[in-house]
Amino acid sequence: MPNLHDAVTEGSKLxxxxxxxxxxxxxxxxxxxxxxxxxxxAAMDWRDCExxxxxxxxxxxxxxxxxxxxxxxxxxxxxxxxxxxxxxILPDSSDSxxxxxxxxxxxxxxxxxxxxxxxxxQVICVRGAQFELGAPLSGAAETALEDACLYAVSILKxxxxxxx
Amino acid sequence: MxxxxxxxxxxxxxxxxxxxxxxxxxxxxxxxxKVTLLLDENNRVHQARLHIVEFRGFERFIQGxxxxxxxxxxxxxCGICPVSHHLAASKALDGVAGAGTIPPTAEKxxxxxxxxxxxxxxALHFFHLSSPDLLFGFDSETTRRNIxxxxxxxxxxxxxxxxxxxxxxxxxxxxxxxxxxxxGAIPGGMNKALSMDERESLLSxxxxxxxxxxxAVDLIRKLHESDPAxxxxxxxxxxxxxxxxxxxxxxxxxxxTLRARxxxxxxLLDGILPEHYGTHILEEVRPxxxxxxxxxxxxxxxxxxxxxxxxxxxxxxDFISTPLAEQARMEFMAYRNGAIRHExxxxxxxxxxxxxHAVEVIQQLLSGDDILGTDLIAHGVRQREGVxxxxxxxxxxxxxxxVDDNDLISMCNLIVSTTHNNQAMNEAIRxxxxxxxxxxxxxEGLLNRIxxxxxxxxxxxxxxxxxxxxxxxxxxxVDVEGRQVSSLYRxxxxx
Numbered sequence: 001m002p003n004l005h006d007a008v009t010e011g012s013k014l015x016x017x018x019x020x021x022x023x024x025x026x027x028x029x030x031x032x033x034x035x036x037x038x039x040x041x042a043a044m045d046w047r048d049c050e051x052x053x054x055x056x057x058x059x060x061x062x063x064x065x066x067x068x069x070x071x072x073x074x075x076x077x078x079x080x081x082x083x084x085x086x087x088x089i090l091p092d093s094s095d096s097x098x099x100x101x102x103x104x105x106x107x108x109x110x111x112x113x114x115x116x117x118x119x120x121x122q123v124i125c126v127r128g129a130q131f132e133l134g135a136p137l138s139g140a141a142e143t144a145l146e147d148a149c150l151y152a153v154s155i156l157k158x159x160x161x162x163x164x
Numbered sequence: 165m166x167x168x169x170x171x172x173x174x175x176x177x178x179x180x181x182x183x184x185x186x187x188x189x190x191x192x193x194x195x196x197x198k199v200t201l202l203l204d205e206n207n208r209v210h211q212a213r214l215h216i217v218e219f220r221g222f223e224r225f226i227q228g229x230x231x232x233x234x235x236x237x238x239x240x241x242c243g244i245c246p247v248s249h250h251l252a253a254s255k256a257l258d259g260v261a262g263a264g265t266i267p268p269t270a271e272k273x274x275x276x277x278x279x280x281x282x283x284x285x286x287a288l289h290f291f292h293l294s295s296p297d298l299l300f301g302f303d304s305e306t307t308r309r310n311i312x313x314x315x316x317x318x319x320x321x322x323x324x325x326x327x328x329x330x331x332x333x334x335x336x337x338x339x340x341x342x343x344x345x346x347x348g349a350i351p352g353g354m355n356k357a358l359s360m361d362e363r364e365s366l367l368s369x370x371x372x373x374x375x376x377x378x379x380a381v382d383l384i385r386k387l388h389e390s391d392p393a394x395x396x397x398x399x400x401x402x403x404x405x406x407x408x409x410x411x412x413x414x415x416x417x418x419x420x421t422l423r424a425r426x427x428x429x430x431x432l433l434d435g436i437l438p439e440h441y442g443t444h445i446l447e448e449v450r451p452x453x454x455x456x457x458x459x460x461x462x463x464x465x466x467x468x469x470x471x472x473x474x475x476x477x478x479x480x481x482d483f484i485s486t487p488l489a490e491q492a493r494m495e496f497m498a499y500r501n502g503a504i505r506h507e508x509x510x511x512x513x514x515x516x517x518x519x520x521h522a523v524e525v526i527q528q529l530l531s532g533d534d535i536l537g538t539d540l541i542a543h544g545v546r547q548r549e550g551v552x553x554x555x556x557x558x559x560x561x562x563x564x565x566x567v568d569d570n571d572l573i574s575m576c577n578l579i580v581s582t583t584h585n586n587q588a589m590n591e592a593i594r595x596x597x598x599x600x601x602x603x604x605x606x607x608e609g610l611l612n613r614i615x616x617x618x619x620x621x622x623x624x625x626x627x628x629x630x631x632x633x634x635x636x637x638x639x640x641x642v643d644v645e646g647r648q649v650s651s652l653y654r655x656x657x658x659x
Contacts, residue, residue, distance in 0.1 A: 027237075027240035052343075059288065059326050060327075134224075
């Protein structure tokens with residue numbers, strides 16, 4: 001664990017420039033799309049990448065974003081256009097009054113207000129259909145997961161080449 | 165044992181003739197919570213209810229699983245307090261695994277993990293969920309009451325909240341093995357020892373963590389003292405209280421026996437072993453809510469309900485074993501000359517006393533060399549049934565399991581903290597509805613007072629689903645004829 005001074009200043013000098021965060025609960029059907037996509041990517045051979053799996057984004061994850069060149073959020077969405085969407089996001093200071101958890105945009109907002117330098121951030125959101133406790137991944141989600149994985153790999157390869 | 169509100173607002177006598185206001189879902193509370201108010205043409209409040217969608221599917225989800233998987237599996241019930249479920253399940257299944265008593269180092273590691281959870285959960289709630297209300301006022305615009313607003317106006321406070329929470333999460337990581345889905349606790353003990361480096365890393369941060377925790381207690385005490393007219397009366401109701409206490413009557417959040425006091429502080433039940441919880445606690449089903457209403461059997465559902473959580477715990481115990489938190493508890497009690505305190509906003513003060521206590525306990529545990537021991541698992545004769553009770557951040561958490569001949573879970577019963585507080589939260593919102601909304605035009609600031617009362621209890625609705633577009637906030641105004649006259653809809657986008 002970086003000490004408290006490092007945690008709020010520059011982070012660890014060993015920080016990988018790319019952070020991939022998979023968000024979701026694998027026991028809730030298609031909510032597992034984020035973690036499943038993350039695990040597929042993490043099983044591949046990457047340099048300069050760190051992978052982090054979370055149930056929900058929380059305030060302390062702002063510390064994980066320090067010193068990154070790119071942060072790629074992987075999530076599941078209900079109203080997302082199939083099979084997935086990808087967008088670059090910016091800090092949002094007026095978000096998330098509804099939950100203990102944060103949106104990726106609100107997490108960037110926390111970083112900004114804590115004085116951290118902001119990484120480029122993108123969200124890959126895979127369309128899901130069923131989110132009930134104990135439900136398996138739906139058939140449509142499995143197909144969307146394949147497509148999203150190919151896209152995520154291309155993003156990471158491009159960024160990796162730029163960093164080389 | 166327990167007194168209800170001045171006017172019974174649970175069920176209106178002529179509901180069909182009233183207009184309905186719904187706050188759906190309650191913001192900054194996990195899962196789905198909904199408040200409905202029934203008002204007449206003069207805006208007089210006739211009914212106020214907090215509805216919570218409780219996922220009773222949890223028990224069925226767990227049935228049929230091998231018992232040794234359960235401490236890991238139950239962490240998926242909740243994205244907010246997975247460690248509490250992890251430890252309550254492990255405690256319940258210790259007996260099933262034949263471990264009547266787990267090795268001392270294993271118990272200390274579990275306590276370390278648990279107090280790390282208490283620290284991170286209380287820090288999140290106070291610094292990032294409740295402080296915006298308390299510092300900016302209940303009428304401030306919504307966007308200023310959230311995390312971003314706090315960070316803008318009080319950057320140091322926001323930073324301390326982040327780092328306190330990060331420290332608590334680090335305690336959890338080194339004891340459970342992972343940041344999430346940890347497997348540290350297992351039926352019969354622990355499967356991960358603490359290394360010297362891990363201990364030293366945590367100890368090096370403790371002086372700063374302790375200083376921030378003391379400041380947090382001072383801050384909430386000053387807030388109370390600065391506006392007693394608000395803090396002493398907002399949402400006030402009287403009730404009994406329930407919690408675990410340690411063998412000497414001390415505050416113990418990991419283990420002990422059940423104690424209940426009445427609203428005046430008289431002990432009603434004491435020394436109740438966890439396995440006997442079912443003899444004393446029953447749950448009532450009411451047709452208008454998915455969530456049950458627990459009560460003490462000998463007093464019945466009308467007067468046997470109680471509150472749990474920090475405000476109950478620090479008054480139910482006889483003392484706190486760590487010096488700084490005990491001093492803070494004595495100051496807390498002296499505020500009303502030793503009388504039992506029931507004001508919901510005092511939950512925040514009590515919560516910060518517990519946060520301070522958690523830091524002191526973590527320091528004590530890390531300072532003992534036996535925390536580095538490696539004798540972590542006990543064995544014995546298998547049993548078929550086990551009960552584990554723990555004081556989770558929000559209150560008493562009960563896990564009860566039976567196991568069949570094939571080591572599969574055949575019965576599971578969970579009573580979670582928020583369920584214990586069901587009646588108490590309803591009482592608080594009815595008091596607020598009478599004091600602030602009755603006879604007035606409804607505004608967002610007034611509705612936020614309802615939410616402030618609920619947030620004082622820090623309910624966790626055990627919903628880890630966060631998918632996009634899942635949880636909008638909807639406020640609905642319906643006239644006497646049942647027609648919708650206006651509505652406010654805020655798309656949460658992510659929830």
